[in-house]
Amino acid sequence: RDSVFRIVREGAGQVVVVGPANVGKSALVASLTRARPQVAASPFTTWKPTPGMMPVEDIQIQLVDTPPLNRDFVEPELLHLIRGSDLILLVVDLQTDPVQQLEDTIAFLRQHGIAPRHLKDRYSEQRRVTFIPLLVLANKSDDQSTDEDFEIFCELLDDDWPLLAVSATTGRNLGRLKQVVFERLEIVRVYSKPPGREPDLDAPFVLKKGSTVADLAGKVHRDFLKRLKTARVWGTGVYDGQMVSRDHVLHDGDVVELQI
Ligand SMILES: Nc1nc2c(ncn2[C@@H]2O[C@H](COP(=O)(O)OP(=O)(O)OP(=O)(O)O)[C@@H](O)[C@H]2O)c(=O)[nH]1
Ligand SMILES: [Mg+2]
Known part of the structure:
Protein backbone atom coordinates (compact mmCIF):
# COMPACT_ATOMS: atom_id res chain seq x y z
CA ARG A 1 0.00 0.00 0.00
CA ASP A 2 1.26 3.41 -0.94
CA SER A 3 1.25 6.06 1.73
CA VAL A 4 2.74 9.51 2.16
CA PHE A 5 3.95 8.28 5.54
CA ARG A 6 6.14 5.59 4.02
CA ILE A 7 9.58 7.12 3.58
CA VAL A 8 12.06 4.97 1.70
CA ARG A 9 15.39 4.77 3.50
CA GLU A 10 18.29 6.37 1.71
CA GLY A 11 21.89 7.10 2.57
CA ALA A 12 23.85 6.16 5.68
CA GLY A 13 20.99 6.45 8.17
CA GLN A 14 17.41 7.56 8.69
CA VAL A 15 16.98 10.33 11.25
CA VAL A 16 13.52 11.62 12.19
CA VAL A 17 12.99 15.20 13.29
CA VAL A 18 10.12 15.27 15.79
CA GLY A 19 8.61 17.57 18.41
CA PRO A 20 5.74 19.89 19.26
CA ALA A 21 4.21 22.32 16.77
CA ASN A 22 6.06 25.41 15.62
CA VAL A 23 9.43 24.64 17.18
CA GLY A 24 11.26 24.82 13.84
CA LYS A 25 11.43 21.18 12.70
CA SER A 26 10.78 22.09 9.08
CA ALA A 27 13.13 25.07 9.26
CA LEU A 28 15.92 22.78 10.47
CA VAL A 29 15.35 20.23 7.71
CA ALA A 30 15.25 23.07 5.19
CA SER A 31 18.59 24.48 6.36
CA LEU A 32 20.37 21.12 6.58
CA THR A 33 19.15 19.55 3.33
CA ARG A 34 17.93 20.57 -0.09
CA ALA A 35 14.35 19.64 0.81
CA ARG A 36 11.99 22.58 1.06
CA PRO A 37 9.24 21.72 3.54
CA GLN A 38 6.89 24.59 4.30
CA VAL A 39 7.98 26.81 7.20
CA ALA A 40 5.37 29.09 8.75
CA ALA A 41 4.79 31.19 11.85
CA SER A 42 1.52 29.40 12.61
CA PRO A 43 1.51 25.95 14.25
CA PHE A 44 0.44 22.70 12.52
CA THR A 45 1.95 23.65 9.18
CA THR A 46 3.44 20.26 8.39
CA TRP A 47 1.01 17.37 7.94
CA LYS A 48 3.14 14.76 6.19
CA PRO A 49 6.74 13.57 6.53
CA THR A 50 9.26 15.07 4.11
CA PRO A 51 12.70 13.53 3.60
CA GLY A 52 15.88 15.36 2.66
CA MET A 53 19.51 14.32 2.41
CA MET A 54 22.03 15.95 4.75
CA PRO A 55 25.63 15.81 3.52
CA VAL A 56 28.13 15.06 6.29
CA GLU A 57 31.74 14.88 5.14
CA ASP A 58 31.60 12.29 2.33
CA ILE A 59 28.29 10.63 3.15
CA GLN A 60 24.61 11.53 3.06
CA ILE A 61 22.27 11.07 6.01
CA GLN A 62 18.51 11.13 5.55
CA LEU A 63 16.58 13.62 7.69
CA VAL A 64 12.81 13.30 7.82
CA ASP A 65 10.67 16.31 8.75
CA THR A 66 7.45 15.22 10.47
CA PRO A 67 4.10 16.68 11.57
CA PRO A 68 3.89 17.89 15.19
CA LEU A 69 3.37 15.17 17.80
CA ASN A 70 1.06 16.86 20.24
CA ARG A 71 -2.05 16.51 18.16
CA ASP A 72 -5.13 14.71 19.43
CA PHE A 73 -4.71 12.27 16.63
CA VAL A 74 -1.51 10.63 15.52
CA GLU A 75 -1.04 8.60 12.36
CA PRO A 76 -0.04 5.05 13.32
CA GLU A 77 2.27 5.14 10.33
CA LEU A 78 4.11 8.13 11.75
CA LEU A 79 4.81 6.12 14.90
CA HIS A 80 5.95 3.25 12.71
CA LEU A 81 8.35 5.61 10.92
CA ILE A 82 9.78 6.83 14.24
CA ARG A 83 10.14 3.27 15.57
CA GLY A 84 12.08 2.24 12.51
CA SER A 85 14.46 5.19 12.52
CA ASP A 86 18.13 5.14 13.54
CA LEU A 87 18.04 8.35 15.53
CA ILE A 88 15.41 10.77 16.84
CA LEU A 89 16.13 14.49 16.85
CA LEU A 90 13.65 15.84 19.39
CA VAL A 91 13.29 19.55 18.69
CA VAL A 92 12.07 22.03 21.31
CA ASP A 93 11.75 25.81 21.14
CA LEU A 94 14.19 27.36 23.61
CA GLN A 95 11.98 30.44 23.74
CA THR A 96 8.68 28.64 24.57
CA ASP A 97 8.92 26.53 27.73
CA PRO A 98 11.35 23.93 26.40
CA VAL A 99 11.24 21.82 29.59
CA GLN A 100 7.51 21.30 29.27
CA GLN A 101 7.85 20.60 25.55
CA LEU A 102 10.52 18.00 26.19
CA GLU A 103 8.56 16.30 28.97
CA ASP A 104 5.34 16.26 26.94
CA THR A 105 7.03 14.81 23.89
CA ILE A 106 8.85 12.12 25.86
CA ALA A 107 5.58 11.21 27.61
CA PHE A 108 3.82 11.05 24.25
CA LEU A 109 6.48 8.78 22.76
CA ARG A 110 6.49 6.59 25.82
CA GLN A 111 2.72 6.23 25.62
CA HIS A 112 3.27 4.83 22.15
CA GLY A 113 6.05 2.46 23.17
CA ILE A 114 9.02 4.54 22.03
CA ALA A 115 11.76 5.55 24.47
CA PRO A 116 15.21 7.14 24.36
CA ARG A 117 17.90 4.51 24.39
CA HIS A 118 19.95 6.22 27.09
CA LEU A 119 17.06 5.67 29.54
CA LYS A 120 16.76 1.96 28.77
CA ASP A 121 17.55 0.86 32.34
CA ARG A 122 14.41 2.52 33.62
CA TYR A 123 12.03 0.76 31.29
CA SER A 124 12.92 -2.79 32.23
CA GLU A 125 9.44 -3.54 33.57
CA GLN A 126 7.57 -2.33 30.52
CA ARG A 127 6.92 -4.71 27.66
CA ARG A 128 7.27 -3.89 23.99
CA VAL A 129 9.20 -0.67 24.10
CA THR A 130 11.35 0.30 21.15
CA PHE A 131 14.51 2.10 22.23
CA ILE A 132 15.94 4.61 19.80
CA PRO A 133 18.97 6.87 20.27
CA LEU A 134 17.72 10.39 20.85
CA LEU A 135 19.24 13.85 20.78
CA VAL A 136 17.45 16.96 22.04
CA LEU A 137 17.81 20.11 19.95
CA ALA A 138 17.07 23.41 21.67
CA ASN A 139 16.19 25.32 18.52
CA LYS A 140 15.89 29.12 18.24
CA SER A 141 19.17 29.45 20.15
CA ASP A 142 19.92 32.20 17.67
CA ASP A 143 22.90 34.00 19.23
CA GLN A 144 24.70 34.81 22.49
CA SER A 145 21.60 36.51 23.87
CA THR A 146 19.95 33.08 24.23
CA ASP A 147 22.89 31.42 26.04
CA GLU A 148 21.50 32.15 29.46
CA ASP A 149 18.14 30.60 28.54
CA PHE A 150 19.98 27.50 27.38
CA GLU A 151 21.91 27.27 30.64
CA ILE A 152 18.68 27.52 32.61
CA PHE A 153 17.09 24.87 30.39
CA CYS A 154 20.00 22.52 31.14
CA GLU A 155 19.76 23.16 34.86
CA LEU A 156 16.03 22.51 34.96
CA LEU A 157 16.32 19.09 33.37
CA ASP A 158 16.58 16.35 35.94
CA ASP A 159 18.32 13.90 33.63
CA ASP A 160 21.50 14.02 31.66
CA TRP A 161 19.96 14.52 28.25
CA PRO A 162 22.20 14.61 25.22
CA LEU A 163 21.38 18.07 23.92
CA LEU A 164 22.58 20.78 21.64
CA ALA A 165 21.61 24.44 21.24
CA VAL A 166 20.99 25.20 17.56
CA SER A 167 19.35 27.76 15.32
CA ALA A 168 17.77 27.03 11.98
CA THR A 169 17.59 30.78 11.33
CA THR A 170 21.18 31.84 12.08
CA GLY A 171 22.76 28.45 11.41
CA ARG A 172 24.28 28.36 14.87
CA ASN A 173 25.83 24.97 15.75
CA LEU A 174 24.49 23.28 12.62
CA GLY A 175 28.01 22.09 11.74
CA ARG A 176 28.34 20.62 15.21
CA LEU A 177 24.89 19.05 14.83
CA LYS A 178 25.96 17.22 11.67
CA GLN A 179 29.01 15.87 13.47
CA VAL A 180 26.98 14.72 16.48
CA VAL A 181 24.41 13.01 14.25
CA PHE A 182 27.20 11.19 12.46
CA GLU A 183 28.68 10.04 15.79
CA ARG A 184 25.35 8.95 17.24
CA LEU A 185 24.60 6.78 14.20
CA GLU A 186 27.60 4.66 15.20
N1 LIG B 1 14.13 32.87 15.83
C1 LIG B 1 14.02 31.66 15.24
N2 LIG B 1 12.87 31.32 14.62
C2 LIG B 1 12.79 30.11 14.05
C3 LIG B 1 13.89 29.21 14.05
N3 LIG B 1 13.51 28.07 13.40
C4 LIG B 1 12.24 28.28 13.01
N4 LIG B 1 11.81 29.50 13.38
C5 LIG B 1 10.47 30.08 13.14
O1 LIG B 1 9.52 29.31 13.86
C6 LIG B 1 8.31 29.20 13.12
C7 LIG B 1 7.95 27.74 12.92
O2 LIG B 1 8.90 27.12 12.08
P1 LIG B 1 8.58 25.72 11.37
O3 LIG B 1 9.86 25.22 10.81
O4 LIG B 1 7.43 25.85 10.45
O5 LIG B 1 8.17 24.87 12.66
P2 LIG B 1 7.66 23.34 12.70
O6 LIG B 1 8.19 22.75 13.94
O7 LIG B 1 7.98 22.65 11.42
O8 LIG B 1 6.09 23.58 12.84
P3 LIG B 1 4.89 22.53 12.49
O9 LIG B 1 5.09 21.99 11.13
O10 LIG B 1 3.67 23.36 12.61
O11 LIG B 1 4.95 21.49 13.55
C8 LIG B 1 8.54 29.95 11.80
O12 LIG B 1 8.04 31.26 11.94
C9 LIG B 1 10.06 29.96 11.69
O13 LIG B 1 10.53 31.07 10.94
C10 LIG B 1 15.10 29.61 14.70
O14 LIG B 1 16.12 28.91 14.76
N5 LIG B 1 15.10 30.85 15.28
MG1 LIG C 1 6.77 21.78 10.06
Missing part, protein backbone atom coordinates in the same frame (compact mmCIF):
# COMPACT_ATOMS: atom_id res chain seq x y z
CA ILE A 187 28.71 3.96 11.68
CA VAL A 188 32.08 3.56 10.01
CA ARG A 189 33.09 4.45 6.47
CA VAL A 190 35.22 1.95 4.65
CA TYR A 191 36.83 2.42 1.23
CA SER A 192 37.30 -0.55 -1.01
CA LYS A 193 40.35 -1.05 -3.15
CA PRO A 194 40.55 -3.47 -6.06
CA PRO A 195 43.82 -5.46 -5.98
CA GLY A 196 46.62 -3.56 -7.69
CA ARG A 197 44.55 -0.42 -8.09
CA GLU A 198 43.95 2.79 -6.18
CA PRO A 199 41.14 2.85 -3.60
CA ASP A 200 37.86 4.50 -4.52
CA LEU A 201 37.91 7.36 -2.03
CA ASP A 202 34.77 8.99 -3.41
CA ALA A 203 32.21 6.44 -2.36
CA PRO A 204 32.66 4.81 1.02
CA PHE A 205 30.72 1.77 2.13
CA VAL A 206 28.85 2.57 5.31
CA LEU A 207 28.78 -0.15 7.96
CA LYS A 208 27.67 -0.41 11.58
CA LYS A 209 30.45 0.10 14.12
CA GLY A 210 31.96 -3.28 14.95
CA SER A 211 31.49 -4.65 11.43
CA THR A 212 34.09 -7.03 10.06
CA VAL A 213 35.80 -7.69 6.75
CA ALA A 214 33.18 -10.38 6.12
CA ASP A 215 30.38 -7.84 6.64
CA LEU A 216 32.02 -5.56 4.10
CA ALA A 217 32.41 -8.41 1.60
CA GLY A 218 28.70 -9.24 1.94
CA LYS A 219 27.84 -5.63 1.30
CA VAL A 220 30.05 -5.27 -1.77
CA HIS A 221 28.63 -8.34 -3.44
CA ARG A 222 26.74 -11.39 -2.27
CA ASP A 223 29.23 -13.70 -3.98
CA PHE A 224 32.20 -11.98 -2.37
CA LEU A 225 31.27 -13.27 1.06
CA LYS A 226 31.48 -16.89 -0.09
CA ARG A 227 34.57 -16.43 -2.21
CA LEU A 228 36.53 -14.19 0.15
CA LYS A 229 40.00 -15.64 0.77
CA THR A 230 41.83 -12.88 2.56
CA ALA A 231 41.90 -9.12 2.84
CA ARG A 232 44.49 -6.40 3.28
CA VAL A 233 43.79 -3.29 5.32
CA TRP A 234 45.29 0.20 5.47
CA GLY A 235 44.07 2.27 8.40
CA THR A 236 43.58 1.97 12.14
CA GLY A 237 45.37 -0.65 14.25
CA VAL A 238 47.17 -2.31 11.34
CA TYR A 239 50.37 -1.71 9.43
CA ASP A 240 49.86 -0.58 5.85
CA GLY A 241 48.50 -3.38 3.75
CA GLN A 242 48.36 -5.86 6.62
CA MET A 243 46.74 -9.19 5.85
CA VAL A 244 43.73 -9.76 8.09
CA SER A 245 41.16 -12.48 8.63
CA ARG A 246 37.50 -12.17 7.74
CA ASP A 247 36.72 -11.51 11.42
CA HIS A 248 38.91 -8.42 11.53
CA VAL A 249 36.90 -5.43 12.85
CA LEU A 250 37.04 -2.38 10.59
CA HIS A 251 37.40 1.26 11.63
CA ASP A 252 36.21 4.54 10.19
CA GLY A 253 38.42 5.51 7.26
CA ASP A 254 39.94 2.07 6.65
CA VAL A 255 40.89 1.08 3.10
CA VAL A 256 40.24 -2.59 2.37
CA GLU A 257 41.41 -4.79 -0.47
CA LEU A 258 39.22 -7.87 -0.69
CA GLN A 259 40.97 -10.81 -2.29
CA ILE A 260 38.72 -13.43 -3.78
Whole structure:
Protein backbone atom coordinates (compact mmCIF):
# COMPACT_ATOMS: atom_id res chain seq x y z
CA ARG A 1 0.00 0.00 0.00
CA ASP A 2 1.26 3.41 -0.94
CA SER A 3 1.25 6.06 1.73
CA VAL A 4 2.74 9.51 2.16
CA PHE A 5 3.95 8.28 5.54
CA ARG A 6 6.14 5.59 4.02
CA ILE A 7 9.58 7.12 3.58
CA VAL A 8 12.06 4.97 1.70
CA ARG A 9 15.39 4.77 3.50
CA GLU A 10 18.29 6.37 1.71
CA GLY A 11 21.89 7.10 2.57
CA ALA A 12 23.85 6.16 5.68
CA GLY A 13 20.99 6.45 8.17
CA GLN A 14 17.41 7.56 8.69
CA VAL A 15 16.98 10.33 11.25
CA VAL A 16 13.52 11.62 12.19
CA VAL A 17 12.99 15.20 13.29
CA VAL A 18 10.12 15.27 15.79
CA GLY A 19 8.61 17.57 18.41
CA PRO A 20 5.74 19.89 19.26
CA ALA A 21 4.21 22.32 16.77
CA ASN A 22 6.06 25.41 15.62
CA VAL A 23 9.43 24.64 17.18
CA GLY A 24 11.26 24.82 13.84
CA LYS A 25 11.43 21.18 12.70
CA SER A 26 10.78 22.09 9.08
CA ALA A 27 13.13 25.07 9.26
CA LEU A 28 15.92 22.78 10.47
CA VAL A 29 15.35 20.23 7.71
CA ALA A 30 15.25 23.07 5.19
CA SER A 31 18.59 24.48 6.36
CA LEU A 32 20.37 21.12 6.58
CA THR A 33 19.15 19.55 3.33
CA ARG A 34 17.93 20.57 -0.09
CA ALA A 35 14.35 19.64 0.81
CA ARG A 36 11.99 22.58 1.06
CA PRO A 37 9.24 21.72 3.54
CA GLN A 38 6.89 24.59 4.30
CA VAL A 39 7.98 26.81 7.20
CA ALA A 40 5.37 29.09 8.75
CA ALA A 41 4.79 31.19 11.85
CA SER A 42 1.52 29.40 12.61
CA PRO A 43 1.51 25.95 14.25
CA PHE A 44 0.44 22.70 12.52
CA THR A 45 1.95 23.65 9.18
CA THR A 46 3.44 20.26 8.39
CA TRP A 47 1.01 17.37 7.94
CA LYS A 48 3.14 14.76 6.19
CA PRO A 49 6.74 13.57 6.53
CA THR A 50 9.26 15.07 4.11
CA PRO A 51 12.70 13.53 3.60
CA GLY A 52 15.88 15.36 2.66
CA MET A 53 19.51 14.32 2.41
CA MET A 54 22.03 15.95 4.75
CA PRO A 55 25.63 15.81 3.52
CA VAL A 56 28.13 15.06 6.29
CA GLU A 57 31.74 14.88 5.14
CA ASP A 58 31.60 12.29 2.33
CA ILE A 59 28.29 10.63 3.15
CA GLN A 60 24.61 11.53 3.06
CA ILE A 61 22.27 11.07 6.01
CA GLN A 62 18.51 11.13 5.55
CA LEU A 63 16.58 13.62 7.69
CA VAL A 64 12.81 13.30 7.82
CA ASP A 65 10.67 16.31 8.75
CA THR A 66 7.45 15.22 10.47
CA PRO A 67 4.10 16.68 11.57
CA PRO A 68 3.89 17.89 15.19
CA LEU A 69 3.37 15.17 17.80
CA ASN A 70 1.06 16.86 20.24
CA ARG A 71 -2.05 16.51 18.16
CA ASP A 72 -5.13 14.71 19.43
CA PHE A 73 -4.71 12.27 16.63
CA VAL A 74 -1.51 10.63 15.52
CA GLU A 75 -1.04 8.60 12.36
CA PRO A 76 -0.04 5.05 13.32
CA GLU A 77 2.27 5.14 10.33
CA LEU A 78 4.11 8.13 11.75
CA LEU A 79 4.81 6.12 14.90
CA HIS A 80 5.95 3.25 12.71
CA LEU A 81 8.35 5.61 10.92
CA ILE A 82 9.78 6.83 14.24
CA ARG A 83 10.14 3.27 15.57
CA GLY A 84 12.08 2.24 12.51
CA SER A 85 14.46 5.19 12.52
CA ASP A 86 18.13 5.14 13.54
CA LEU A 87 18.04 8.35 15.53
CA ILE A 88 15.41 10.77 16.84
CA LEU A 89 16.13 14.49 16.85
CA LEU A 90 13.65 15.84 19.39
CA VAL A 91 13.29 19.55 18.69
CA VAL A 92 12.07 22.03 21.31
CA ASP A 93 11.75 25.81 21.14
CA LEU A 94 14.19 27.36 23.61
CA GLN A 95 11.98 30.44 23.74
CA THR A 96 8.68 28.64 24.57
CA ASP A 97 8.92 26.53 27.73
CA PRO A 98 11.35 23.93 26.40
CA VAL A 99 11.24 21.82 29.59
CA GLN A 100 7.51 21.30 29.27
CA GLN A 101 7.85 20.60 25.55
CA LEU A 102 10.52 18.00 26.19
CA GLU A 103 8.56 16.30 28.97
CA ASP A 104 5.34 16.26 26.94
CA THR A 105 7.03 14.81 23.89
CA ILE A 106 8.85 12.12 25.86
CA ALA A 107 5.58 11.21 27.61
CA PHE A 108 3.82 11.05 24.25
CA LEU A 109 6.48 8.78 22.76
CA ARG A 110 6.49 6.59 25.82
CA GLN A 111 2.72 6.23 25.62
CA HIS A 112 3.27 4.83 22.15
CA GLY A 113 6.05 2.46 23.17
CA ILE A 114 9.02 4.54 22.03
CA ALA A 115 11.76 5.55 24.47
CA PRO A 116 15.21 7.14 24.36
CA ARG A 117 17.90 4.51 24.39
CA HIS A 118 19.95 6.22 27.09
CA LEU A 119 17.06 5.67 29.54
CA LYS A 120 16.76 1.96 28.77
CA ASP A 121 17.55 0.86 32.34
CA ARG A 122 14.41 2.52 33.62
CA TYR A 123 12.03 0.76 31.29
CA SER A 124 12.92 -2.79 32.23
CA GLU A 125 9.44 -3.54 33.57
CA GLN A 126 7.57 -2.33 30.52
CA ARG A 127 6.92 -4.71 27.66
CA ARG A 128 7.27 -3.89 23.99
CA VAL A 129 9.20 -0.67 24.10
CA THR A 130 11.35 0.30 21.15
CA PHE A 131 14.51 2.10 22.23
CA ILE A 132 15.94 4.61 19.80
CA PRO A 133 18.97 6.87 20.27
CA LEU A 134 17.72 10.39 20.85
CA LEU A 135 19.24 13.85 20.78
CA VAL A 136 17.45 16.96 22.04
CA LEU A 137 17.81 20.11 19.95
CA ALA A 138 17.07 23.41 21.67
CA ASN A 139 16.19 25.32 18.52
CA LYS A 140 15.89 29.12 18.24
CA SER A 141 19.17 29.45 20.15
CA ASP A 142 19.92 32.20 17.67
CA ASP A 143 22.90 34.00 19.23
CA GLN A 144 24.70 34.81 22.49
CA SER A 145 21.60 36.51 23.87
CA THR A 146 19.95 33.08 24.23
CA ASP A 147 22.89 31.42 26.04
CA GLU A 148 21.50 32.15 29.46
CA ASP A 149 18.14 30.60 28.54
CA PHE A 150 19.98 27.50 27.38
CA GLU A 151 21.91 27.27 30.64
CA ILE A 152 18.68 27.52 32.61
CA PHE A 153 17.09 24.87 30.39
CA CYS A 154 20.00 22.52 31.14
CA GLU A 155 19.76 23.16 34.86
CA LEU A 156 16.03 22.51 34.96
CA LEU A 157 16.32 19.09 33.37
CA ASP A 158 16.58 16.35 35.94
CA ASP A 159 18.32 13.90 33.63
CA ASP A 160 21.50 14.02 31.66
CA TRP A 161 19.96 14.52 28.25
CA PRO A 162 22.20 14.61 25.22
CA LEU A 163 21.38 18.07 23.92
CA LEU A 164 22.58 20.78 21.64
CA ALA A 165 21.61 24.44 21.24
CA VAL A 166 20.99 25.20 17.56
CA SER A 167 19.35 27.76 15.32
CA ALA A 168 17.77 27.03 11.98
CA THR A 169 17.59 30.78 11.33
CA THR A 170 21.18 31.84 12.08
CA GLY A 171 22.76 28.45 11.41
CA ARG A 172 24.28 28.36 14.87
CA ASN A 173 25.83 24.97 15.75
CA LEU A 174 24.49 23.28 12.62
CA GLY A 175 28.01 22.09 11.74
CA ARG A 176 28.34 20.62 15.21
CA LEU A 177 24.89 19.05 14.83
CA LYS A 178 25.96 17.22 11.67
CA GLN A 179 29.01 15.87 13.47
CA VAL A 180 26.98 14.72 16.48
CA VAL A 181 24.41 13.01 14.25
CA PHE A 182 27.20 11.19 12.46
CA GLU A 183 28.68 10.04 15.79
CA ARG A 184 25.35 8.95 17.24
CA LEU A 185 24.60 6.78 14.20
CA GLU A 186 27.60 4.66 15.20
CA ILE A 187 28.71 3.96 11.68
CA VAL A 188 32.08 3.56 10.01
CA ARG A 189 33.09 4.45 6.47
CA VAL A 190 35.22 1.95 4.65
CA TYR A 191 36.83 2.42 1.23
CA SER A 192 37.30 -0.55 -1.01
CA LYS A 193 40.35 -1.05 -3.15
CA PRO A 194 40.55 -3.47 -6.06
CA PRO A 195 43.82 -5.46 -5.98
CA GLY A 196 46.62 -3.56 -7.69
CA ARG A 197 44.55 -0.42 -8.09
CA GLU A 198 43.95 2.79 -6.18
CA PRO A 199 41.14 2.85 -3.60
CA ASP A 200 37.86 4.50 -4.52
CA LEU A 201 37.91 7.36 -2.03
CA ASP A 202 34.77 8.99 -3.41
CA ALA A 203 32.21 6.44 -2.36
CA PRO A 204 32.66 4.81 1.02
CA PHE A 205 30.72 1.77 2.13
CA VAL A 206 28.85 2.57 5.31
CA LEU A 207 28.78 -0.15 7.96
CA LYS A 208 27.67 -0.41 11.58
CA LYS A 209 30.45 0.10 14.12
CA GLY A 210 31.96 -3.28 14.95
CA SER A 211 31.49 -4.65 11.43
CA THR A 212 34.09 -7.03 10.06
CA VAL A 213 35.80 -7.69 6.75
CA ALA A 214 33.18 -10.38 6.12
CA ASP A 215 30.38 -7.84 6.64
CA LEU A 216 32.02 -5.56 4.10
CA ALA A 217 32.41 -8.41 1.60
CA GLY A 218 28.70 -9.24 1.94
CA LYS A 219 27.84 -5.63 1.30
CA VAL A 220 30.05 -5.27 -1.77
CA HIS A 221 28.63 -8.34 -3.44
CA ARG A 222 26.74 -11.39 -2.27
CA ASP A 223 29.23 -13.70 -3.98
CA PHE A 224 32.20 -11.98 -2.37
CA LEU A 225 31.27 -13.27 1.06
CA LYS A 226 31.48 -16.89 -0.09
CA ARG A 227 34.57 -16.43 -2.21
CA LEU A 228 36.53 -14.19 0.15
CA LYS A 229 40.00 -15.64 0.77
CA THR A 230 41.83 -12.88 2.56
CA ALA A 231 41.90 -9.12 2.84
CA ARG A 232 44.49 -6.40 3.28
CA VAL A 233 43.79 -3.29 5.32
CA TRP A 234 45.29 0.20 5.47
CA GLY A 235 44.07 2.27 8.40
CA THR A 236 43.58 1.97 12.14
CA GLY A 237 45.37 -0.65 14.25
CA VAL A 238 47.17 -2.31 11.34
CA TYR A 239 50.37 -1.71 9.43
CA ASP A 240 49.86 -0.58 5.85
CA GLY A 241 48.50 -3.38 3.75
CA GLN A 242 48.36 -5.86 6.62
CA MET A 243 46.74 -9.19 5.85
CA VAL A 244 43.73 -9.76 8.09
CA SER A 245 41.16 -12.48 8.63
CA ARG A 246 37.50 -12.17 7.74
CA ASP A 247 36.72 -11.51 11.42
CA HIS A 248 38.91 -8.42 11.53
CA VAL A 249 36.90 -5.43 12.85
CA LEU A 250 37.04 -2.38 10.59
CA HIS A 251 37.40 1.26 11.63
CA ASP A 252 36.21 4.54 10.19
CA GLY A 253 38.42 5.51 7.26
CA ASP A 254 39.94 2.07 6.65
CA VAL A 255 40.89 1.08 3.10
CA VAL A 256 40.24 -2.59 2.37
CA GLU A 257 41.41 -4.79 -0.47
CA LEU A 258 39.22 -7.87 -0.69
CA GLN A 259 40.97 -10.81 -2.29
CA ILE A 260 38.72 -13.43 -3.78
N1 LIG B 1 14.13 32.87 15.83
C1 LIG B 1 14.02 31.66 15.24
N2 LIG B 1 12.87 31.32 14.62
C2 LIG B 1 12.79 30.11 14.05
C3 LIG B 1 13.89 29.21 14.05
N3 LIG B 1 13.51 28.07 13.40
C4 LIG B 1 12.24 28.28 13.01
N4 LIG B 1 11.81 29.50 13.38
C5 LIG B 1 10.47 30.08 13.14
O1 LIG B 1 9.52 29.31 13.86
C6 LIG B 1 8.31 29.20 13.12
C7 LIG B 1 7.95 27.74 12.92
O2 LIG B 1 8.90 27.12 12.08
P1 LIG B 1 8.58 25.72 11.37
O3 LIG B 1 9.86 25.22 10.81
O4 LIG B 1 7.43 25.85 10.45
O5 LIG B 1 8.17 24.87 12.66
P2 LIG B 1 7.66 23.34 12.70
O6 LIG B 1 8.19 22.75 13.94
O7 LIG B 1 7.98 22.65 11.42
O8 LIG B 1 6.09 23.58 12.84
P3 LIG B 1 4.89 22.53 12.49
O9 LIG B 1 5.09 21.99 11.13
O10 LIG B 1 3.67 23.36 12.61
O11 LIG B 1 4.95 21.49 13.55
C8 LIG B 1 8.54 29.95 11.80
O12 LIG B 1 8.04 31.26 11.94
C9 LIG B 1 10.06 29.96 11.69
O13 LIG B 1 10.53 31.07 10.94
C10 LIG B 1 15.10 29.61 14.70
O14 LIG B 1 16.12 28.91 14.76
N5 LIG B 1 15.10 30.85 15.28
MG1 LIG C 1 6.77 21.78 10.06
